[in-house]
Amino acid sequence: MLRDDGDENEDDTEPLTINQVLLSVSSASYATQLAVILHSWLETGTNPLLPTSDESSIEGVTPEFSSRQRILKLSIDVFQSFVAEIESDDEKAALMATISLVDELGGARGILTLLGFQQTIGSRNLAPLTLHQCLEAFMQRHTPDEPLTVGARAFSKHCARSSSGWWGEMKGNDAAKNARAESKVKELLASSTWKNIHSLPHAHATMEVRNGLGYGARWDAETQTFRGFLEPPMTNGHEIKWRH
Structure with missing residues (x-):
């Protein structure tokens, strides 16, 4: 497996x-x-x-x-x-x-x-993605004609959400944005104190990693595609657009 x-x-x-x-x-x-x-x-x-x-x-x-x-x-x-x-x-x-x-x-x-993967309600017994697969999916181009990666595009949505500035700033040209986003996802993968492969409603199985502060990222464990970054769990997160 x-x-x-x-x-x-x-x-x-x-x-x-x-x-x-x-x-x-x-x-x-x-x-x-x-x-x-x-x-x-x-x-x-x-x-x-x-x-x-x-x-x-x-x-x-x-x-x-x-x-x-x-x-x-x-x-x-x-x-x-x-x-x-x-x-x-x-x-x-x-x-x-x-x-x-x-x-x-x-x-x-x-x-x-x-291997350190959590067992929760909804966990799936599927092979976890490798580090290489996680990064390869993250660095796919968002559109064929643009250098911006899917990971960098997802990262840009989160930079303004943390009042502590945990995500950092997203500025510069596409190459700079790609590099900044890649650095952050590597940081998360290297400090993922919580790892799980589980099902989400109406979705494929997901490989999810989070650090000790609750920040994280998700990949589709079946199609090996990057799903996005995650904010720490919070009450009424959707209503407040995950700003904290």
Whole structure:
């Protein structure tokens, strides 16, 4: 179920950390991220999900904890047995051990949880977009004859909404606007403390990321298109046009 951009986005200069897996959209492949989580679990004997909060930080979203609780109950023996089979020369045994481990984790839902994706009412067990796919969708041209990207056009709608100036200013030519918008979406992806793949009313499944302040962005998880930026949840947001 996991998407892979190939080797082009793998960066071996610095080791991938647990926080980069759980609290960002990393450039590493999801297979690599999963390996980092499992390796840490084996090396430390501590479930990597333990330090993370058991509460959803997004107002108005109903959290589900069944996947997280299932994984927290797993014994380290499960992973030690898995590694023993994988390191053997028996390919059939290794395959069966992998299938068994995925089943113990709770299937696709468990893998998403280990990768830091939230489980909420409406969550979908779909492959998350890679960092490369998120950025590629963001940087598509809004119209074929204009250099302005779909991401920059969406970004321009949000700059005036935050009284704190969190979004920053949107000025300059199209190239400057594109660069400013790209910088902001990369900032969000690198600090996404909340990640989810869920259904919206009358829409495809959506991959949504938010930072600790509640600012975020969405992509269509099925068509791999950028949907727009998000303001922090607020009462009567639509009525006040999300100005805060």
